[in-house]
Amino acid sequence: MAITIKGTGSSLPKKVLTNFDLEKMVDTSDAWIRERTGMSERHIAENETVASLATEAAKKALADAGKDAADVDMIIVATCTGEVMVPSTACKVQAEIGADNAVAFDINSACSGFLFALQTAGAYIASGMHKNALVIGAEVLSSIINWEDRSTCVLFGDGAGAVFVENCEEEGRGILSMAQGSSGSKGGVLYFRKREADPDKEDEYEGKDAFVHMNGAEVYKFAVRQVPECIEKALADAGVKAADVDLFVLHQANIRIIEAISKRLGAGMEHFPVNIDKTGNTSSASIPLLLDELNRSGRIKAGDTVVLSGFGGGLTYGACVMKW
């Protein structure tokens, strides 16, 4: 049994932080940021929280799908920046929207989070245990950024995106294949702590603060090798050629990564929509944010062959092929 996306929604904080604003905060320039990352601005939460952004995105996805909160079987939120560790952000969303019949839980797989959450929903629905799910990616990365570190503070933004998925009886429609993987031995390439660690306790992670730490060059190498491989596996499983894909909706980490993946797959950049210029890297929120934009603008159409792919901390990666 396949699953299909019936509705999308998203939410961005009101405050916009431009590259020019960042020039006043750290030793950087609009030109450096745009050239290396493709970003011009990003949204930063002030009064919004991960849970409030996730809730707004969820409500919009339900409205788009024409469903009531009472219809929802399952709520999965992908996040690595929830305000509290318990209760889960998904349980907060459940309470806010009144989805009393749903089971709700979070997944933390950093920037692969939305993909993994979608794949989890797909597996549940295929098993027959549940019929539908709200799958949400939501982050307030600004809460874990060291705003004095120019090598990371320019890269990230806040936001949330959501999809409502349900089982699909129609042959050849919905999600056709899913691939995923993890390289736990490379965890030190990209990490952050939830809180100050014991300074006397040795571990593999350098630095004892709660901010994002990243070896940008290693993340780049990982992404441009592992992601095309993972996408090719998902394409082969679905019996689809890269040349026949209408849209590749990738995690919006960095425009150079997306360009390198486009080259490796031999598919032109016109098939790789981007919104990174306006949102920055929003981790698990980036794919559903972009999907919502494509859906609402009509750029993604019924019958399109679409590849989704997420990758990031863990290290983790995943892809799925779907017929929209």
Ligand code: ACO
């Ligand atoms: N402004 C100006 N100069 C900067 C900035 C900045 N914001 N940040 C770093 N620099 C300087 C560095 O200090 C360095 O100076 P030096 O040569 O005097 O030492 C110089 O710019 C080059 O630094 P690099 O780190 O080598 O820059 P690079 O070209 O590799 O670009 C980047 C950095 C954009 C992070 C790149 O490594 C990259 O794209 N990595 C992929 C990782 C990524 O996108 N991560 C996102 C999060 S992970 C995820 O979502 C999967």
